[in-house]
Amino acid sequence: MEIPHGLLGYTSSQSCKLKKSLYGLKQSDKKWYExxxxxxxxxxxxHAHADHSLFIKAHNFEFIALIVYVDDIMLTSNSLAEIERIKRILHTNFHIKDLGKLKYFLGIEVAHSDKGISLCQRKYCLDLLKDSGMLGCKPSSTPMDSSLRLHNDSFGFLDDPLSYRRLVGRLVYLISTHPDIAFATQQLSQFMSKPTKAHHAAAVRVLQYLKGCPDKGLFFPWTCFPHLLGFSDADWATCIDSRRSITGYCFFIGNSLVSWKTKKQTTVSRSSSKAKYRALASATCELQ
Structure with missing residues (x-):
């Protein structure tokens, strides 16, 4: 602990007496991460370029990834020796507690089997349905009506728009293991400022769909062909308000889905070919 700047009358041989623990200080998270x-x-x-809370190391044929969330650390590697080495280093400096194989992390449930690893958010999904009062609703076979075109409405505003924003925010996190609701959530997230009853009804439809498949998730088999496979597509001017198109793509490593996205394009495409070329350009950037 260093003496704060501007505090005079103290020598280097003196120390500061803490009135709060490290967890009570505003700079605690910064100092811990540093x-x-x-x-x-x-x-x-x-540091990984996409996320500075992810640390990676590659040496010869060994690879290890370590991700940090506050004081929880998850690590994986193709080398058990490197895993044991970094755990010893962390224990020497921080006295960590080893919880063994990953089972639950940030609402994501991890199940290990002889065939591979499956990820789902069943508990998170059921909690979402319970908090929304939809735990006993009738399930729906699709997350959204294919003929529905949501747009900014001038009537029917919700009395409590915060509940809609909380709901959509929780759905955004659920996309981590539910890529099947990515398009519907992207549509709902466009109307956070002034949601209407029509937007809320569309969000309820997503909850009805989740009621029928709360344990659906991602599966990563142990045996996998090391080839990259991607799909890209786009609609054309389906947004009633801006006439912009929507880009969608997904990528597989072998049979494992590893990346997906649904996003409205930044400019208006004057033809369906231009909309698809823009979607292909976005997918190519993700591929690289």
Missing amino acids: KLSNLLLTYGYS
Whole structure:
């Protein structure tokens, strides 16, 4: 602990008496991340470009990834020796507690079997249905009506728009293991400022769909062909308000779905071919 700047009358031989623990200080998260980051960088790890809470290290044919959420750390590698090594380093510096194989992390349930690893958010999904009062609703076979075109409406505003925003925000996180609701959630997230009853009814339809498949998720088999497979598509000017198209793509490594996205294009396409070319360009960037 260093003496704060501007505090005079103290010598280097004196120390400050803490009135709060580290967890009670505003800078605690910054100091914790700074110390952990410096330690990992010292041992050859580097920040991932997409997320600085993800640390990666590759040496010869060994690869290890370590992701940090506050004081919870999850790591994976194709080398058990490297896993044991980094755990010893972390225990020496921070006295960690090893919880064994990953089973639950940030609402995502992990199940291991002889065939592979499955990820789902069953508990998170059931909690969402319970909090929304939809636990006893009738299930729906699809998350959204294919003929429905949501748009900004000038009447029928919700009395409590915060409930709609909370619901859509929780659906966004559910996309982590439910790519089947990505398009419907993308449509609902466009009307966060002024949601109407029509938008809320569409969100309820998504909840009805989730009632029928709360344990649906992703499966990653142990045996996998190391080839990359991607699909890209786009509609044309389906947004009633802006006449912009929507890009959609997904990528597989072998039979494992690893990346997916649904997003409205930034410019108006004057033909369906231009809309598909823009979607293909976005997918190519993701592929690289």
